[in-house]
Each structure stands twice: as C-alpha cells, then as structure tokens.
Amino acid sequence: MTRRRKNNKKYTLILSIAIVLAAVAFVRGVQLQAKAAEYEKQVNAMSEKLEKEKQRTTDLEEYKTYVQTKEFVEQYAKEKLGLIYEDEIIFEGQ
Secondary structure, eight states: OOHHHHHHHHHHHHHHHHHHHHHHHHHHHHHHHHHHHHHHHHHHHHHHHHHHHHHHHHHHHHHHHHHTSHHHHHHHHHHTTOOOOTTOOOOOOO
C-alpha cells in the first residue's frame, strides 16, 4: 500500500468519527432542548399554582380577621344558632 492511500484511509476514518460525534452531539442537543422545554412548562405551572396559593392565603387571612369581628359573631349567632337580642323583634314572613 502506498503512503498516500494510507493517509487517505486515516483521513476517511477521522472524518467518519467526526461526523458520528457531530451527529451524536446534535441528537443529544435536541433531547436536552426538549427536556428544557418540559422543565419550563413545569416551572410555569408551579408559578401559577404558587400565585393561586398566595391568593388563597390572603383570602384566608381576610376571613380570619372577619370572623373575629362583632359583625360575624352576631350574624353567626342569628343564622346558625337562632339567637337574638333581648329587645329585638323578629317578623316572620310567609
């Protein structure tokens, strides 16, 4: 075999390996991009859930404050327990 032919085979082998490595890197990059997009969706979903929970916490804090008011106690006593003030008159309609 001539020297030139040996060099051509070496270059062909090196070029083939480089092409395979580039293809593997490309496929791996596409897979990583897909995973990144999936993780981004999860982050967005969790952010929305966090905002909803923050709103729920705010609502519960407001309700906690409301149930400690005299207005709530009176309303609860009337509606749930049927209690009234001594001098209060109730008119029942049909």
